[in-house]
Amino acid sequence: DQQVKQNSPSLSVQEGRISILNCDYTNSMFDYFLWYKKYPAEGPTFLISISSIKDKNEDGRFTVFLNKSAKHLSLHIVPSQPGDSAVYFCAASGGNNNDMRFGAGTRLTVKP
């Protein structure tokens, strides 16, 4: 069963606008959440993370929001740039190295 779900396989936004990528999880033991970005023919690279003791973490144009009661997190990219076009994976962990679970990914396309 998929414990981390990204229900939107794709998202298209205009350059300069906001991109919002969503992620839901089912396991209440998850307490650390990450977003990874993947370009074609490359490995995923770490983008931003958030611990369950916070509800928001910001890094430049990227902000991750966590709603623990709804078991939902989102990644906001403002303003979106064409170079942000990639697949974004949401991941969640309960603190053990072997329990990190990934979502299926959302392909973001930012149009110039």
Added chain:
Amino acid sequence: NAGVTQTPKFQVLKTGQSMTLQCAQDMNHEYMSWYRQDPGMGLRLIHYSVGAGITDQGEVPNGYNVSRSTTEDFPLRLLSAAPSQTSVYFCATQSSGNTIYFGEGSWLTVV
């Protein structure tokens, strides 16, 4: 600064053949792992190792073997390749925090 290096990048196998995907890291991380990426499934953990001499199974270990004789290397062996093992494979290391560092991937097709 190589980070995590995987070889080969592309491979075509016949059903029943065996092969080894190589992975080497220069980050001195104790934790290493192998994932496979399939459409609509995200990244799934195959095997992992918390240090030299120690390995364990992840979510989808069947059909794969691993060994960890050194901190730097973590090869993944396909014992008898099946079409269901057609996938993109990523080797990864993990620091003391929860951040995972991935290699560039190995594209495997089993015909």
